[in-house]
Amino acid sequence: MTETQTQPALKAKDYKSDIKPVWCPGSGHFAVLSALSKALAHLALKREDVAMVSGIGCSSRLPAYTEVYGFHGVHGRALAVAGGLKAARPDLTVIAAGGDGDGFSIGGNHFLHACRRNMDITYIVMDNEVYGMTKGQASPTTSPDWSASKLTPHGPGVPSFNPAAIALASGATFIARGFSGDPNKLTQMIVEGIQHKGFSFIHVFSPCTTFRPEQKGWKKQVHEYAEEVTANPVKTAQGLQADDGMGTGLIYRTELPPWQPAYDAICEPSALEKEFQV
């Protein structure tokens, strides 16, 4: 988070826009929107100093539903847009958001490099282990034997992608896991993520009631992340291995200088012409 001016009078609902979400009733994404607006209210950020950037997917519709600046880009490129925005405008609080398909499939390369680059951006992935928007295909986090999509009639057959482990190996400095069914905890997590100086990755289980109705069972499966939270990547890797993948809470946090170009102008373009003059 950038130390911008804050503005105390706003409530959570002031951070929600008046646009009606296209989401299905019961979609986990509603709770993420709520948690996010509460987090912004808690931080008392000036709405015009916050920018929400996303790609394409049900989850990626989030920006328009918040009352902050938004950019709804193309599929898989949220982190690139967010990175350029933050590089050029370090004064803004930049939040990127999207789905598991957007972030881990088509957007995988930017995820890797955003973790490494450690810019001061918060990235919220609403993981429903499916491509909701395109009506239910397997995503990288889908389990190998999920065979409900006609596209992968025997299931994707590939071990599912472990977002926290990849983020860790790529150099993210803040990793947390949340659940849309526990919005208060999620709010707190988003607050901490935004406050963290550097790249904060918040992986949220956010059920797709339409194409993964069985995810209603997640309520019973998630639990407090029980492993030690350290700034030591090897210990954390060990913890992640011990956890069943459903533990929620802060997983990893370390302090590293965020990458941020910010130079003071020392001359005008005309001064650069000298180099060329014969």
Add this chain to the structure above:
Amino acid sequence: MTETQTQPALKAKDYKSDIKPVWCPGSGHFAVLSALSKALAHLALKREDVAMVSGIGCSSRLPAYTEVYGFHGVHGRALAVAGGLKAARPDLTVIAAGGDGDGFSIGGNHFLHACRRNMDITYIVMDNEVYGMTKGQASPTTSPDWSASKLTPHGPGVPSFNPAAIALASGATFIARGFSGDPNKLTQMIVEGIQHKGFSFIHVFSPCTTFRPEQKGWKKQVHEYAEEVTANPVKTAQGLQADDGMGTGLIYRTELPPWQPAYDAICEPSALEKEFQV
């Protein structure tokens, strides 16, 4: 490796083509070519049953210099071409090769997903911590303070990419690190990589004498990988952390079923028309 027929009479030089490499004198890539041709000879693979696939870069020129089938594609997509080829032609021994820029920068997403997908492909990355072909810019493996490129005059400023750690987190089943300055060991490593059933990742230090002349010093820095080689990803992650990043040798190996579609035809297209008939 696929159990294809072998052909005993060929020598290493028979696996080299008569095309003269465009490489600079002293480029580490020459030794990789040598080691590869020795490995192929050692395995006595029929030349026509092997395919080398690459992207773009000095290193990616490799296929034309070998006397096996080759595909010199576009920048960053070697693993995609290789994956499609192997999926359609499981009988072939498919090897992908390229540079650190090709594989970890523009090709990062395919690297992630190829590791996960665990197809029976061997991937050799000739890492010189630089974009050789485009005359010397920083790559993801370049150290943060390398400031010799005008594009990053203060150095890239981002912690360098750890290929073995990412491969491990993404699910690769065979990870080794080699050095072009030790071609015998490298040959052996390539042999084992090709023999491994599943995705084998061989990360080779291959100096760029032109744009990173200081890499001549690598000879003194590489050493035997001293950590335990297990099939346990957490132990290996620990080992990788303890190693200074210059240890060469096998790092990780585990057995998981490779992803490989291979179905027997049970009907002709005309049989599928029934579904539509009124």
Add this chain to the structure above:
Amino acid sequence: MNKTNVNHPDTLSAAITGSGGSGVVTAGQMLLKAVAAAGLFGLMTRSSGPQIRGGESAAMLRLGVKPVNNLDDKFDILLAFDWLNVTRFVDEIPLQPGSLIIRDPDAGEVPPELASDDIQVLDAPLKSLAKTIDGGRPNMIGLGILAKLLGLPEAALRQVAAEHLEKKGEKAVEATQACISLGHTQEWSELPISPLEPPHTPPVRWNISGNEASCMGAVRGGVRFVAAYPITPASEILEWLAPNLEKLGGSLLQAEDELASVNMIIGSSFGGVPSLTATSGPGLSLMMEGLGLAVTSETPLVVSNVMRGGPSTGIPTKSEQSDLNIALYGFHGDAPHLVLAATNIGDCAFTTQWAVYLSEVLQTVAIVLSDQSQGQARSIIEPPAEPKEAYQRLLAKSPEEENHYQRYALTEDCLSPMSIPGTEGCIYTADGLEHNERGTPSSMTEDHLLQLDKRRNKIDGFDYGEAWADLQGEGENCIITWGSSSGAAFEAAQRLSQAGVPTRALALRLLAPLQKQKQQNTLQGVSNAIVVEQNHGAQLYHYLNANQLLPPGTRSMAQPGPLPIRPGDVMAMMTQEADND
């Protein structure tokens, strides 16, 4: 009372609307199946609101005694389950004097956007009738009513209900059949509709969507490997192919993105397996670099691009013909290749199959353009034809003696035998760098020119036979068009000719390379021409102008999506005074 369909006594148009959960789509699908069972032809398209799932929706049908390739200008009947958000569909369901609205009086008044003096409103108490049946549903009552009005026999409906609801058990089937019968037995005073007369011995027909037809074409053409990334409105192609390719000994790989999918099929095709990917605009954009590699390395492959509203993410669920430019010109460098478009739903099969053959024999990229309105619409059609000739890839054989295989050898027809890995003695490296005949990278002017010529001439010099376009009618007036606009163009030409304005219509199937001589011959004697297409930039019009293939004074009718181009609009444009400045 005037019958609304007297001008087209062979067809009837009906729409069904309702809010989320009201069962619009089920009713539409069953109606179409009943149309098929009754021995008729038909077409059904769908539309829905912005909700991901469960919002308002509309089903639009046109039935006919002969094949139906496009929607009509107006609808004869609108069956509305309720009026929630119905205004969203007002543009899509134009009514006309004499059209009939069937409404449930319990759902309230017809909204002012639809009501008019000329429109007859019939009250049908769907909800209360449904309540009379255990497990009854209003939409099935409506279905029965509609069937009756359209002249579909009750038996056909009952049969469809039995099939459609088989999985839901006997009780559900019975309740549905009871609803249908109840609707069907409603009696009406004289109605503004002449029911259709099904033929005595109905011809063989298929019930298929354009996307499914594209799949049939692909597998008939020999495609056995597909790598792809889901995208609306192309995903159904992948969903059909994944299980069915397996049965043919092939496979489908869901890739991590479109960069991967296109490069994967380059790999598989290099391996000798005819390969395809399916996508839509945003995915096609991402594939262009890979497609250029396929062109340059002479690796055959087919891209089935199902167009949606553009630019950018645009309107994913709606149709438009606005990807012609990128398909023709979206490569860096000079990259000749094939572009084809299906002229109707069934033709998706023929055109895709032909594209596979052509890409294989010419060792290049074929982009097949379809669109949402073809791909996701369902139609009762005659079984699609197959191309006359089944071309194949020219393969290199192991040489008798030691000699250097030249992958890009210069030959008379500019086609060089392609060696498949596994072939002894023909080892080579394919390359996207400019190369000499052997494939070795070369930056020499001469090699570049020779290979540029080769890649162009192999395509330009090929004899594509008669399938390059569909021509109907004759006369000095001409409608030139392509893809999903073809149906409306053909109908307009026919209606104009009947009305004494002799008009021919030409729908291009092979968009690149243009068959200049053939097109010029076809257009001989034309004095008044228009180019009809569903986009904003008049992309076909400019393309044909670029190649000087339009009669002087040809006018452009470019209408962006998502509303379909209707025959009446084309007729109006055709007969409008040519403006001559």
Add this chain to the structure above:
Amino acid sequence: MNKTNVNHPDTLSAAITGSGGSGVVTAGQMLLKAVAAAGLFGLMTRSSGPQIRGGESAAMLRLGVKPVNNLDDKFDILLAFDWLNVTRFVDEIPLQPGSLIIRDPDAGEVPPELASDDIQVLDAPLKSLAKTIDGGRPNMIGLGILAKLLGLPEAALRQVAAEHLEKKGEKAVEATQACISLGHTQEWSELPISPLEPPHTPPVRWNISGNEASCMGAVRGGVRFVAAYPITPASEILEWLAPNLEKLGGSLLQAEDELASVNMIIGSSFGGVPSLTATSGPGLSLMMEGLGLAVTSETPLVVSNVMRGGPSTGIPTKSEQSDLNIALYGFHGDAPHLVLAATNIGDCAFTTQWAVYLSEVLQTVAIVLSDQSQGQARSIIEPPAEPKEAYQRLLAKSPEEENHYQRYALTEDCLSPMSIPGTEGCIYTADGLEHNERGTPSSMTEDHLLQLDKRRNKIDGFDYGEAWADLQGEGENCIITWGSSSGAAFEAAQRLSQAGVPTRALALRLLAPLQKQKQQNTLQGVSNAIVVEQNHGAQLYHYLNANQLLPPGTRSMAQPGPLPIRPGDVMAMMTQEADND
């Protein structure tokens, strides 16, 4: 003896060749600097073999008393350090009767491809002369000889040596100066060269490459953020900008790929900072999806695309003008935007600066096409001009009262004030989905049409003033061209006019949107026209035809790279009988 340059007494052409390590490029660069020091103008291009580093290379120079924008038909002098692999350059260094070859007799005979009776060979024992000087190098002896032949004063050469070798220490400077002097003092009998007369008071000049000029244009135009991925031949743009943007308070980010770079500058521009990326064909292909997003979300940005040989990876180190198609048409959907091309090296500055202004004021994408032959060539030029008007982005201001900000409001000129994050009361979400005025996604036909019209009309309706093209000469003959072919076209027109064939030449700077009325006016009275461009597909020719902007019978001269288009070839094409079938 005939002087070879009597026909163009104002210019002289010289080439230097040699194998790796012989110092060709150093000699060429120093010669160009000496040309500048002597008060002349000049141009230098380079060529090299396939080796990544250290292979054979050639430096090709043309000097003039006035600005020189292109190479000549033939070379007056070839200085060869040795003959290894020289045949690779034979096409690039055409000689003519009377041309002079300077060779070292120790390096062997002139190869047959170059030798001819008409060509005079001068022996200069470069190696043995170099040996007479401690630390002496043959290339510097050659440089001295060349300078003498070209009429460049020894003092200029010595000064350049002092500057160029400053870092290598005094001894190196002295040895080099000694070599140059030794070369310069060689005496020759009458030579087939008339040395150039430098002007008495030379005008202010710059020594700059096209890529550097593009950079100056970018920063003059206000660009303060760049994200990019290295690619030949665009990397020098990034290498210059990275350190220099910092000085201006801006920055450059090296991205992981081109998908990232284009989306990053969308982000920065959304943040209010004028932004640019630079790339070449393969990178441009990857950016197209992102560029479509910028067009649709109305986010201004500039892409500097330095073209190389295509298609696919093509010929990365060589020049071609074959990315016009993708720049114009490479978007899915209808996506109007700006395409510009610089007409010479210095114009890279003007055109890029203008592109920044235009993209900002029109809130859209501007693609600036340059190419390897402009980008990597170095030239002594007059300081580049700046556009007359410095347009800026129209910004939204915080409203006095609560009211809903409409990002995509429909206005008379179709431009809507853009709100920059940080602006209170003007919060909005930019979208690549089709949207209504507020920016909310919409799939309604009306919103789509309104926004399609808006995005097209804002660009079409803008007054671009006079900079849309460069016109030289008059007459009924006309050469129409663009980009790096402009120099040869202008010279051809001038030479033709002098020879009694009145010819004008028109080089388009603004390629999209076409300035139809202006172009028609400019072409009035033309009866014989050709379109000249360096590609295989006649891309400009087809584009102008598509828009019916060519006089009847206009012929195409489309010659792919990498050999440059030379004035003589254009003249020949212009005067060739128009073939009328």
